[in-house]
Each structure stands twice: as structure tokens, then as C-alpha cells.
Amino acid sequence: MSQAVPTYKAVITAKQMIAPDTMLVTLKLEAPESFTFKAGQFAEIGRPDQPGSTRAYSICSAPSALPEVEFCIRLFPGGMISQYVAAKKIGDTIDVQAPFGAFTLENLDTPFQFVATGTGIAPLRSLLITLFEKKPEGQADLLFGVRDEKHMLFEQELAALAKKHKGFSYHYVLSQASETWKGLRGYVTEHIDAIQPDAQFYLCGNPQMIKDVKAKLVAHAIASSAIHVEQW
Numbered sequence: 001m002s003q004a005v006p007t008y009k010a011v012i013t014a015k016q017m018i019a020p021d022t023m024l025v026t027l028k029l030e031a032p033e034s035f036t037f038k039a040g041q042f043a044e045i046g047r048p049d050q051p052g053s054t055r056a057y058s059i060c061s062a063p064s065a066l067p068e069v070e071f072c073i074r075l076f077p078g079g080m081i082s083q084y085v086a087a088k089k090i091g092d093t094i095d096v097q098a099p100f101g102a103f104t105l106e107n108l109d110t111p112f113q114f115v116a117t118g119t120g121i122a123p124l125r126s127l128l129i130t131l132f133e134k135k136p137e138g139q140a141d142l143l144f145g146v147r148d149e150k151h152m153l154f155e156q157e158l159a160a161l162a163k164k165h166k167g168f169s170y171h172y173v174l175s176q177a178s179e180t181w182k183g184l185r186g187y188v189t190e191h192i193d194a195i196q197p198d199a200q201f202y203l204c205g206n207p208q209m210i211k212d213v214k215a216k217l218v219a220h221a222i223a224s225s226a227i228h229v230e231q232w
């Protein structure tokens, strides 16, 4: 862990499977008064018994939810840190080092195009909540690629946000949808069509999606300063 950024103890207060392979973990920070982060930033979580074992996890809750922070973690079979966190019980403590990263909101007066795949929704959830807290009349669209209906993370929450804020729209894109799915199919890259020249683009998810979407934006003459990327 980098020494310049502080490490905090946090107690697990809730755990919930929100997809077959994804857990939403809620933590309450001890000494929260000195903990700060900006929406979109990430933390490093590691095993104290294994120095150098840390992994990055985006904080998927908004700063307004402090002293609680949430993480949306895909559980990999044999994954050192995802399984370490998943095995923890409510009331257990873990070490959280934060904040890191610059995947944050800049100018709130522009329209926003968010693009996520899978748990890439994590920092975008924090950005979306914060954007509409600060600017209820903001303009944002989310294109969210997942495998199938079971992996539609935060579906009810996104529906509620869109109901509350006229300027927010969202579209799931399913790569392995059931026959009854009436929404978008395939990959998010195929559905980035109405590219707004004055928008800020925030992309988070797997490297191939980011590469493809970036190429499409660049081909539409979007400036690199308007394209914000976090990938894993």
C-alpha cells in the first residue's frame, strides 16, 4: 500500500448478493471524520496477513453516504481479495486505504454519457448519485452492458433515479439475453449512436469495451479531454 494515503478500519454492516457473482458490501468507517473521497474514486483493500496483496475497488456509494461506503464486488473463483471480502462476516473489520484516482466529475453543466460493463457500474453509480444530488436538473445517459437479466445490477435504483430526474435515461444492453428480453442486445459499443459533441464521456469496465468505445468517440471527433476512463 502507498504510504501517503491513509488506511482506515471499517466494519462490515451489510452484505448482499445483487447478481449470481456480485456482492454489494456496506462498510462503516471507524474514524470517519478524517476520511474523504470524491465520487468516482477507488480504495485499496488488502489482507493484513499478506503484504502486497491489495486490489483496487471503486467506491460505489456517494460521499453523502459517509460514514458508510459501499463496494460492488465481482467474486472470482479463487480470487484472493474478492473471496477474502466475501468470506468476512457482518461485524468483521477490514482495512480500506483511500482515496485514489481521478475518475471524478468536472464540469456539471455539460451533458454526461456514462458507459459501463458489469461491475464497471460501481464508480458510475457514485458519480450518478452525486451529479443529481448537486444538479437535480442535470443531463445524463447511461449505457450499461451486462450478460443477461440476472446481471442487471441496480435495476430498481436506476429506475427510481430516472423517475425522479427527467434528465436521466438508462439502457441495459444484454449480450446473452433470454428470448423474452425486449431491450437492447449485443455490446454497448454497437449502441453508442447519438454521440453528443458537447458531452463528457465516462467509461468504466473491461478493456475491450473501453478500447472500442474510445475509438468510436475519437472517430466522432470527441476531444480526449472529454473522455474519462477507468478499466479493470
Ligand SMILES: Cc1cc2nc3c(=O)[nH]c(=O)nc-3n(C[C@H](O)[C@H](O)[C@H](O)COP(=O)(O)OP(=O)(O)OC[C@H]3O[C@@H](n4cnc5c(N)ncnc54)[C@H](O)[C@@H]3O)c2cc1C
Residues within 6 Å of the ligand: 042, 055, 056, 057, 058, 059, 071, 072, 073, 074, 075, 076, 077, 078, 079, 080, 081, 082, 083, 119, 122, 123, 230, 231, 232
Ligand atoms: C481502479 C480499479 C477499480 C476497480 N474496482 C472494482 C470494483 O468496483 N469491483 C470489482 O469487482 N472489481 C474492481 N476492480 C478489479 C479488482 O481490483 C480485482 O482485480 C478483482 O476483484 C480480482 O481480484 P481478486 O484478488 O479477487 O482475484 P485474483 O486473485 O487477482 O485473481 C484470481 C483469478 O480471477 C480471475 N480474474 C481476476 N480479475 C479478472 C478480470 N478483471 N477479468 C477476468 N478474470 C479475472 C483470473 O482468472 C485470476 O486468475 C478494480 C480494478 C481497478 C484497477
